Amino acid sequence: MSARSTFKYPYPEDLDINIDRVMTLIGDYYMLNRSAVNTDTDKLVKCLQHELNAKVYEATAGAESLSWLIPNNWHVRNGRLKTMSGEVVVDFDDNPLHLWTHSVSFSGEIDRDTLINKHVSTDKNRPCEFTYEYRNGYRSGVREWGFSIPYNIVKGMKDERYIVEIDTDLDTNNTLKVVDAFLPGKHKETIFIMAHTCHPGLVSDGLGCIAIAVEIYNWLKGRNDLKYSYRFIFGPEYFGALGWLTSAPQLDIDNLSFGIYLDMLTTDEPIGYQNSMHGDSIMDYSVKNIFTSHFPSCVSKDYRQLWGNDETFYNGPGFGIPTIGVGRAMHREYHYNTDNLENVNKHSIKESFWGLSRLIGSFEDDYIPVLKYKGPLCLSRYGLYIDPTRDPEGYQNIEHMQNYVNGSRSCMDIANKLEIDFYFVKSFFDKAHEKGLIDKLDREPMKSDRGSS
Known part of the structure; x- marks a missing residue:
């Protein structure tokens, strides 16, 4: 049997x-200096808190949390490199990626060789772009x-000395903030969806995924009688998971059944997924079924082989919550200013x-069909017949x-047993139910759904 759909999906227009x-x-937030703990990141948090009626958990900058330290607060007042005549070479105000993350203050003159060799990142293979350090x-x-500078500018830096003007604070005078928006369902078992709030000046790597997740939140909020509960967790990469898992009530943590981490969804690359740590939860089987059925060029990877983010905490020691990744194949603009x-x-x-x-809908709309007939069904009598000469697989x-x-x-x-499309299976039994040929039983969450985690 093939995992591909037995019918073609028209791309939905509605x-x-x-x-x-x-x-x-x-557009409103991608150019802000969204480091892990930063007043610019706080602006995004405030927006999401308002839009999603969300809680915000906080952790003090510099504090120990599990085996990690919460990052320091980073405030940039100025980050500029100039020639001795006062001409600006690069300026943080033009793009936050020009200044290395957590750069400390420095004001003064510096010779060209020391500057280029110790305090500048550049890529001669991509001379018009600059990297996220x-x-x-x-x-x-x-x-x-340090500064991140396009090579086309670096190769033109011929002066013997330059002026550095960096004025920053790197301190503990702020808190790391994690957004937590909850939609209750019939069952306490919770599917959580995550993306990160950090990465200044970049779109697909974090912020674009939050924007898509907000649309999923609104879509779920508009559905009646949710089966599962849903939690949307947005915070800085790695530290968002750390902050939530050490701040949220234990009951909320215990109720997490599956996670979906989102990354790089706004690029041109093929959509895909990566498995959870053990790869044998119902979430793993479901994302494989839905994505291979719907997307012929789908990318499929084992755990942490597409990329690694907060799923490492949820899948990790002491938690063991099966968490997959949904995203796209690595793109050319990754960690460059052209991710814009x-x-x-x-x-x-x-x-x-x-x-x-469609993936989340498979959890919400799944059910157990119970036959009300015996023997092979006379398909043509009930309008369920598929012509085997046209669609032998169907x-x-x-x-x-x-x-x-x-x-x-x-x-x-x-569907998973036969390796065929869930929505093909469901469509057939939906029609059979309309004809009075089957009953539907609720498919309740089960402990075994989590696999061996």
């Missing part, structure tokens, strides 16, 4: 997504400063929303689907 709202959120944001004891508004792909935004809504699948109904298997269970 998606419940407000693309203007997505672009406004991105983030590493010191994760190194609590490092005190450095100009390179946002609106089709990818819509496609990402569609894939996520015809065969319908026969096998009925044989796998046993009063305990759900539509997703049957």
Whole structure:
């Protein structure tokens, strides 16, 4: 059996997504200096808190948390490199990526060789672009400063000396903040969706995914009688998970059943997913089913092989919550200034929303079909017939689907057993239910859904 759909999905034109709202959120906040603990990041947090009626958990900058230290607060007043004649070479005010994350203050003259060799990052293979130098944001004891500069500018820096004007604070006078928006459902079992608030000057790596997640929140909020509960957790990369897991009530942590981490969803690359740590939860099976059915060029990777983010905490020691990643293949603009508004792909935004809504919908809409008939069904009598000469796979699948109904298997269970599309299985049994041929039983969450985690 093939995991591909037995019928072609037309790309839906009436998606419940407000693309203007997505672009406004991105445009308003992507150029802010969104380091882990920063008043600029706080502005985004305040917006999300208001839009989602969310809680905000806080952790003091510099405090110990699990085996980590919460990053220091970083405030930039000025970050400028100038020639001796006063001509500006690069300026933080033009793009926050020009200044290395957590650069400390330095004011004075410096010789060209020391500047270029110790305090400048550049890429001669991409001479018009410059990189995001983030590493010191994760190194609590490092005190450095530096500039990220396009190579086309660096190769023209012929003067013997330059002027550095960096005025910053790196202190504990702020808190790391994590947004927590909750939608209650019939069951306490909770599916949580995450993306990170940090990475200044970048779109796909964090902020664009938050904008898509907000649309998923609004879509779920508009549904009646949610089966699962949902939690949306937004915070700085790694530290958002750390902050939430050490601040949230234990009951909320215990109720987490599965996680979906979002990254790089706004690019041109093929959509895909990576498995949870053990790869055997119902979330793992479901994302494989939905994405391979809906996206012919889908990228599939094992745990942490697409990228690594907060899922490492949730999957990790002491928690063991199966958390997958949904994103796209690595893109050329990753951690460069060209991950910007100009390179946002609106089709990818819509496609990402569609894939996520179909994945989450499979949890919400799954049920256990119970046959009210015996023997092979006379398909043509009930308008359920598929011509085997035109669709032999679909015809065969319908026969096998009925044989796998046993009063305990759900539509997703049957789809995964046969490696066929969940929505094909569900569509057939929905029609059979309309004809009075089956009953529907609720598919309740089970402990075994989490696999071996």
